[in-house]
Amino acid sequence: MKTFNSLYYSFSPTVAIVVAESPVLSQMVRLILYPLITTLHIASGVFHVLSFTRELSAIASGTVASGLIGTAYLTPLLAVVKMRTKRSGRRN
Numbered sequence: 001m002k003t004f005n006s007l008y009y010s011f012s013p014t015v016a017i018v019v020a021e022s023p024v025l026s027q028m029v030r031l032i033l034y035p036l037i038t039t040l041h042i043a044s045g046v047f048h049v050l051s052f053t054r055e056l057s058a059i060a061s062g063t064v065a066s067g068l069i070g071t072a073y074l075t076p077l078l079a080v081v082k083m084r085t086k087r088s089g090r091r092n
Helices: 002-021 023-049 054-091
Strands: none
Touching (some): 023 054
């Protein structure tokens, strides 16, 4: 963990300054983070609903978080790849 912290804090202040100074970049970062924050909020709700059994709540909330994060971040990427593959197939 010390290695991760050293690496992270070696560049993160510079990145934060660049993002804070650019309104466009700031909005892009927000758009990227919104799905993650929403996913964690939903997973937290699942955890609390199932809090009568800690093991099940941990497994269920982890599964929900993993699935939603995968869906939120991989689906757009896969859609772009599929569209590009279709376009290149038409050209051939």
